[in-house]
Amino acid sequence: MKGDFSRMSYHERNHYSLVLMQQGRVQLDADWNEQAMIQWSNLQKLVENLIGEHGGPNDDFLIEPRPNQDSSNTEETIPRDFIIRSGRYYVGGIMCENDEDCAFTNQKDYPIPEGEGIKQGNTNYLVYLHVWFRHITNVQDDSIREVALNGADTATRIKTVWQVKVIPLSDTIFEEVVPKKSVEQPIRTETLDLSDWQSAEKRYLPIKTNYRIFETLLEKLKNDVKKSTGLLKAQAMMVDKTDKPCLISPQNRYRGAENQLYRVEIHKSGGYGEATFKWSRENGSVVFPILSVSKAMVTLEHLGRDARCGLKEGDWVEFVDDDYELQGKTQDLLQVISVDPVNMKVTLSGTSEFERNSSKHPFLRRWDHQGDEKCGGALKVEAGKDLELEDGIQIQFVQEKGKVWFRSGDWWWIPARTATGDVEWPRDGNEPLAQEPLDHGHRYAPLALINVNADGKVDESVDLRRRFKQLWK
Numbered sequence: 001m002k003g004d005f006s007r008m009s010y011h012e013r014n015h016y017s018l019v020l021m022q023q024g025r026v027q028l029d030a031d032w033n034e035q036a037m038i039q040w041s042n043l044q045k046l047v048e049n050l051i052g053e054h055g056g057p058n059d060d061f062l063i064e065p066r067p068n069q070d071s072s073n074t075e076e077t078i079p080r081d082f083i084i085r086s087g088r089y090y091v092g093g094i095m096c097e098n099d100e101d102c103a104f105t106n107q108k109d110y111p112i113p114e115g116e117g118i119k120q121g122n123t124n125y126l127v128y129l130h131v132w133f134r135h136i137t138n139v140q141d142d143s144i145r146e147v148a149l150n151g152a153d154t155a156t157r158i159k160t161v162w163q164v165k166v167i168p169l170s171d172t173i174f175e176e177v178v179p180k181k182s183v184e185q186p187i188r189t190e191t192l193d194l195s196d197w198q199s200a201e202k203r204y205l206p207i208k209t210n211y212r213i214f215e216t217l218l219e220k221l222k223n224d225v226k227k228s229t230g231l232l233k234a235q236a237m238m239v240d241k242t243d244k245p246c247l248i249s250p251q252n253r254y255r256g257a258e259n260q261l262y263r264v265e266i267h268k269s270g271g272y273g274e275a276t277f278k279w280s281r282e283n284g285s286v287v288f289p290i291l292s293v294s295k296a297m298v299t300l301e302h303l304g305r306d307a308r309c310g311l312k313e314g315d316w317v318e319f320v321d322d323d324y325e326l327q328g329k330t331q332d333l334l335q336v337i338s339v340d341p342v343n344m345k346v347t348l349s350g351t352s353e354f355e356r357n358s359s360k361h362p363f364l365r366r367w368d369h370q371g372d373e374k375c376g377g378a379l380k381v382e383a384g385k386d387l388e389l390e391d392g393i394q395i396q397f398v399q400e401k402g403k404v405w406f407r408s409g410d411w412w413w414i415p416a417r418t419a420t421g422d423v424e425w426p427r428d429g430n431e432p433l434a435q436e437p438l439d440h441g442h443r444y445a446p447l448a449l450i451n452v453n454a455d456g457k458v459d460e461s462v463d464l465r466r467r468f469k470q471l472w473k
Contacts, residue, residue, distance in 0.1 A: 002284035010037035048093030054445035060087025063448035096162035110163035120456035133441035231434035253421035276378035333377025410437035
């Protein structure tokens with residue numbers, strides 16, 4: 001959630017039920033957002049307790065082979081595709097809604113990346129549902145702005161994104177799991193259990209029939225499935241380690257002139273020496289809608305409301321549009337070389353694969369670190385080293401045990417406050433505690449096993465959904 005927030009005060013461990021407004025008091029965005037989070041979290045837990053890890057009614061989200069619309073067997077008419085039935089399916093208490101039957105290759109929120117999807121040849125695929133939350137601002141949906149207020153930027157939205165994806169399996173797994181048609185044995189989908197997907201310690205996905213999809217499948221899914229094992233510590237006021245502990249250096253505090261919500265986000269996945277990160281003092285909320293792109297020259301809709309939220313030479317920016325977010329891309333950041341405030345043009349340090357398409361809501365997002373060209377404009381994640389962001393704020397990437405892994409997109413919030421000269425961060429005495437990344441809602445559920453013949457057509461499927469009957473319709 002890269003919005004202009006003061007902080008996020010909701011913590012599940014507090015077990016609060018309501019936020020109550022008092023008369024004559026200052027209203028804060030954090031209070032409103034905490035009430036929304038309380039209601040949302042309680043509803044999610046209720047649904048998960050009733051339905052389980054995943055499930056849906058009737059034929060909702062059923063995977064079916066797509067009928068061939070042409071009898072001619074040409075490359076263009078082979079339907080390397082399948083149908084996703086309309087309805088609702090619940091994953092981890094989150095409701096996914098498909099308004100109408102749609103093809104795998106025509107999902108509203110999943111522009112399939114080049115090179116992925118169903119390929120020609122005798123191949124078997126696992127079809128699964130990936131669910132996550134996307135933060136929507138007026139840049140992605142202009143209708144959020146109120147015309148009567150001259151288009152003022154107000155509240156933002158959170159959207160539940162579901163994406164049906166496929167991953168190729170071994171040549172034998174489909175035959176092992178699905179009985180041959182010549183054998184009079186019914187297909188018992190309840191004997192399959194692919195629910196234990198999010199355990200990073202598992203080397204394979206278990207199936208109760210003693211058939212196993214081995215670690216190669218998990219390796220291919222690791223960017224989606226594998227959780228970050230890396231943790232983060234943050235602090236501003238450091239304990240003086242000299243022989244005069246009562247004399248605290250004025251440098252050992254947050255020295256910023258304003259309250260900020262810092263965001264530390266993993267840019268490139270990997271372990272120490274491979275993963276990179278970026279940070280923003282404005283929670284990544286400083287963005288600039290794009291009007292046109294010509295090589296390294298970009299024309300913007302505006303250059304920010306003031307100098308604090310503007311662009312200047314030396315800043316590092318990221319090209320973003322709908323496809324970039326929905327596909328989970330991570331391209332190199334680019335540096336601002338020059339700014340033309342009259343014509344709203346900026347010159348960047350290089351070109352991007354990005355192509356301007358107004359229907360995909362393109363924009364530049366500003367990050368506030370001093371990027372390293374060797375790391376693609378981001379910064380290297382280093383083991384156990386104190387790294388200073390700015391104005392006395394220090395972070396440290398740590399691990400508790402085992403091999404460390406940082407996943408692209410994982411992030412932490414660090415609220416910094418001038419009144420205390422410190423950051424809001426859990427502590428044990430004076431020692432900051434290592435924290436996991438905040439949850440962006442990634443959930444997974446298996447939907448089907450499909451078989452693709454030599455012509456590339458989906459000709460058989462096995463349903464892996466968990467179904468329940470509606471009380472009424």
